[in-house]
Amino acid sequence: MKFKGKNISLGKNVKLGKNVRIGDNTVIYDNVDIADNTTVCNNCIIGEPTKDYYTNKNYKNPKTKIGVNSLIRSHTIIYASVKTGTNFSTGHRVTIREKSKFGDYCMIGTMSDIQGYVKFGDYCRLHSSVHICQYSEIGNFVFIYPFVVFTNDPHPPSTVWKGPKIGNFTQIAVSSIINSEVKIGSNCLVAANSFIKSDMPDFSVFGGSPAEKISDIRKIKSKQVSGMHYPWMKNFSKGMPWGKIGFEKWQQKKG
C-alpha cells in the first residue's frame, strides 16, 4: 500500500541496507547510511545539511547513520552527522539537529525537537513536543513527557551554554522546565509543571516552581498493583528488554 517509490531523491554515497523502505516524497542527502530493515516514511528529510551548506561552496555533508530495524515516521527531519542506534523510532515531524547521538531502542515522539550536540543512552522515550537543548546528556531508560523543555543558557542571551544531565530510569512529567547545568540523579521523578533549578539526588521526587523535594520516589503507592509503583521497572515492561522475566532477573542475567 505504501512506498510506491514516487518522487524520492537520493544524494551521492547513500547506503541503503537490506529491506530498507523509503516513502514517497522523501529526500535523502549525501553520505547517509541506513541499516537493514529500516523504514523511512513519506516526506522525510534525512541528512539535512547544516547552515554551512548555504554559504560554503566546498561544504561536504558529514556522515549520517540510522541503525537497523528503525522506523522514521513521516515529515521527520534528521540532520547530517546524527547517529542513531538500533531500533530507533520517531513519531511525525520530529526534528533532530546535528551531532545528536542516540543509543539503542530510543523513541522520539511527534514534533519533538532535538537541538543537536546531545547524547542519549538506550531505551529513552520522548513523548510528543519535547524540546531538548544543545549539550544535554541523557542516561538510559529516561522517559520525558510533552512540553518539557531543557535549557542551557543561565542568562539569555549568552554563550556559556551548559545543558542538563539526567540519570538512568528518571521520569520527567509534562510541561516541566529543566534549567541549565542541572544534574538530575537516577530513578528520579520530576512532577508535572515543575521548574527544576537545583540538582536532584537519586530516588527523589521534585515538584513546584522553583521545584523542591516533595517525596522519596519509593514512597509512591501504585494504582496498578498493591505496593509501591517505583522503581517503575518492576511494574512496567512494555517494550523494555526485561519483558516477561522481570527487571530483577534481567539485571541478574546481565550481571
Add this chain to the structure above:
Amino acid sequence: MKFKGKNISLGKNVKLGKNVRIGDNTVIYDNVDIADNTTVCNNCIIGEPTKDYYTNKNYKNPKTKIGVNSLIRSHTIIYASVKTGTNFSTGHRVTIREKSKFGDYCMIGTMSDIQGYVKFGDYCRLHSSVHICQYSEIGNFVFIYPFVVFTNDPHPPSTVWKGPKIGNFTQIAVSSIINSEVKIGSNCLVAANSFIKSDMPDFSVFGGSPAEKISDIRKIKSKQVSGMHYPWMKNFSKGMPWGKIGFEKWQQKKG
C-alpha cells in the same frame, strides 16, 4: 490557483464525494471516504496506517471517514480509523491518531496533536499546539487554547491510563495541564497556566498549580459589553449555530 493535481497518491477503495478537492503531494491510503465539498490541501496524509502495518503482512487499513464541507489544511496527518463529523476543519500540521471521533463543526488548530482513542462532541475548537492524550472525552462547545496538555497516566510510566472528561461549554486557557481522571464540569473556566488535579464543578473557575477554585464563572465582568461575560454563549456567536438569533432563542427552538 491551487490543486493542480500534481503528485497525488490514492490508495485502493478511496471514495471521493462531489466537489472534493485534493492538494498537491497529498497521499490518501486505502479505505478512506471523503464526503462532498471537502477540501484536503497540500502535503497531507489521510488514512495513515497504524504501527501494525509495518509488521503484519495481512494488515488491512481500517475505514476512515471525513465529513462533508470539511477543510483539511496542509501537512495534516489523519490516521486510518478516524471519523469526523461534518464541517470539520484543521489548521496546518495537525496530527490525529487512530480511533479519534469528532462531532460536527470541530476545528483543530495548527500543530495540535490528538493521540487517538478520544471522543469530541460538536463545535469543539482547539487552538494551536494542544496535546490531547488517549482516552479523553470532550463535550460540546469546548474551546482549548495553546500548549494545553491532557494527561492520562497517574504515575508514569504505567498502564492504568484514564483520560480527563470535559463538560459542555468549558474553556481551558493557555498552558494548562489537565491531570489523568479529572472530571471538569460544564460552563467551567480553567485559567491560564493552571494545573488541574481535582474535579471542577459546573460554573467554576479554577486557577493556580495545583489549581483551586478562584471564582464562580458568572461573576466575571465583560470587557465587551456591560454586565457579565459568562456564560459566554450570550456574548459570542462567531461560527456558533445560534448566530444572530442568540443562544437563548436557539436553545428554545431546539427544545
Add this chain to the structure above:
Amino acid sequence: MKFKGKNISLGKNVKLGKNVRIGDNTVIYDNVDIADNTTVCNNCIIGEPTKDYYTNKNYKNPKTKIGVNSLIRSHTIIYASVKTGTNFSTGHRVTIREKSKFGDYCMIGTMSDIQGYVKFGDYCRLHSSVHICQYSEIGNFVFIYPFVVFTNDPHPPSTVWKGPKIGNFTQIAVSSIINSEVKIGSNCLVAANSFIKSDMPDFSVFGGSPAEKISDIRKIKSKQVSGMHYPWMKNFSKGMPWGKIGFEKWQQKKG
C-alpha cells in the same frame, strides 16, 4: 546537492530575484516576490491563500514579499500578504499567517507559530515553538524562547482581542505566558515559567505566576565575564550589527 528543481509549483506573477534557489516539492502561490539571494528549502508553501480562497471565486492572492538574503528552511508555511525584511530566516515547519510584518534580520525558530496581524522590529529572534497571537507588537532585538505564548483574549472566547506590546532588547525566557494588553518595557527579562499579567517597566525582571518584579536587570551578575550580564548587548554580539566594535561604539556611530 540540494535543489534539483523537482516538483516545484510556481503560481502566476511570481517574481524570483537573482540567485534565488527553490527546494524540491515547494509550492509558491500567486503574487509572491522573493528578493535576490534568498533560498527557500524543500516542502515549503509561500503565499498560502487565506480562508477566503476556499469560498470566494473572485479571490485574488494578496502580494507577499520575502526580503533579500533570506533563508526559509524546509516545511515552512508563509501566508499571502506577509512582508519580511532583509536577511530573514526561519527554522523548519514555521507557520506565519497573514498580515505579519517583519523588520530586517529576524530569525523565527522551528515550529514557531505566528498567528498573523503582528509587527516585529529588526533583529528579533524567536527560538523553537513560540506562539505569537494576533495584534502583538514586538520591538527591536527582542529574543523569545521555547513554549512562550502571547495571548490576546481577556476572557475567552470573546472578540475584544488586544495583543501584548514588547519593548526593545527584552528577553522572554521559556514557557512564559504574556497576557493580553500587557506592555513590557525595553531591556526587560521575563524569567522562565512566568505568567505576566501586569505591565513591566524598563529594566525590570519579573518572575512567578502571576509574575512580580524580582529584580532590576542591571543587578544580575554575569557567568561569562566579571561584572553584570545586562544590558546583554555589551556581552553578546553573535549575529548582532555591532559585531566586534561593540554595542556602545555602534550606537555612537548610528548617532
